[in-house]
Amino acid sequence: MSVEQAEVVEEPVDDRSKYAGVLRFYNLAKHQEWMLRDLPWGDLPPVPEGKGSPQRQARRQDVWRSVVMQQLQADVLACEMAAQLLNAAPDPEARLYYTTMVQDEARHTEAWLKLIGQVGGEGERDPHLDALGHMFLEADTLEEKVFLMQVFFERLIIPRFRLIARSSRGTILEDICNRLAIDDGIHHGAGMAYERVLLENAPKSVETTLIDAANRMLPEFAAHALWRPKAREMIGHLMESRDRERLKTELDHGVRLAQSLGLNVSEVQLPF
Numbered sequence: 001m002s003v004e005q006a007e008v009v010e011e012p013v014d015d016r017s018k019y020a021g022v023l024r025f026y027n028l029a030k031h032q033e034w035m036l037r038d039l040p041w042g043d044l045p046p047v048p049e050g051k052g053s054p055q056r057q058a059r060r061q062d063v064w065r066s067v068v069m070q071q072l073q074a075d076v077l078a079c080e081m082a083a084q085l086l087n088a089a090p091d092p093e094a095r096l097y098y099t100t101m102v103q104d105e106a107r108h109t110e111a112w113l114k115l116i117g118q119v120g121g122e123g124e125r126d127p128h129l130d131a132l133g134h135m136f137l138e139a140d141t142l143e144e145k146v147f148l149m150q151v152f153f154e155r156l157i158i159p160r161f162r163l164i165a166r167s168s169r170g171t172i173l174e175d176i177c178n179r180l181a182i183d184d185g186i187h188h189g190a191g192m193a194y195e196r197v198l199l200e201n202a203p204k205s206v207e208t209t210l211i212d213a214a215n216r217m218l219p220e221f222a223a224h225a226l227w228r229p230k231a232r233e234m235i236g237h238l239m240e241s242r243d244r245e246r247l248k249t250e251l252d253h254g255v256r257l258a259q260s261l262g263l264n265v266s267e268v269q270l271p272f
């Protein structure tokens with residue numbers, strides 16, 4: 001081999017093929033993109049309509065309003081998180097992808113704002129959701145941010161959308177939940193693809209950071225999942241054991257996701 005050839009061989013190859021997964025989710029996101037005007041505003045009721053006395057109907061609307069409020073709060077936080085990811089990611093493929101996530105979270109917020117305007121306006125905030133948001137926003141590394149938001153939160157939230165959709169058939173709320181379940185599936189998939197690439201190049205110490213982050217997040221996620229605003233306190237008590245069962249399945253799933261990224265999850269402590 002001549003000196004010239006050796007130089008060519010030793011030059012670091014900028015292999016972008018490992019980002020193919022992230023790019024695939026960019027294309028998927030572009031394909032799935034929807035507009036606020038695609039929703040059947042005016043054709044369907046915003047949330048399920050109550051029966052019975054005006055007081056009973058008002059109480060029921062208050063319950064739905066609190067459901068919408070929690071989602072609105074989550075998506076406003078998601079806008080800030082997605083913008084952070086776009087700013088923090090150094091790889092062009094990931095930056096391209098994050099532009100779609102910023103737009104998605106803004107559009108989700110837009111839909112919730114419009115919907116909540118039709119059911120009485122904003123209400124009580126979930127303090128655990130705010131705490132989760134802070135944990136994410138204050139995380140030091142990109143690996144941690146992708147892990148907390150996309151690997152865990154985006155995935156754990158999808159069954160909630162399906163659940164709300166099932167109990168609000170024939171409403172705008174159902175339509176939004178179905179769209180968001182698909183969008184968040186893409187956000188999660190993209191995060192898994194990107195986290196794999198990031199972990200390939202990361203020092204071993206990053207793994208400990210991620211497990212610590214998971215241990216900080218899981219109890220707060222559990223508190224969020226079981227939290228009920230005043231409007232839902234009554235129903236909350238009735239459903240608590242079922243909620244705990246569901247939460248347990250979700251948390252187990254979260255641990256399996258970490259495992260599938262090659263992390264040693266033996267140090268993960270489940271809240272119960």
Ligand SMILES: [Fe+2]
Binds near residue numbers: 075
């Ligand atoms: Fe969202």
Ligand SMILES: [Fe+2]
Binds near residue numbers: 078105154183184187
């Ligand atoms: Fe999302």
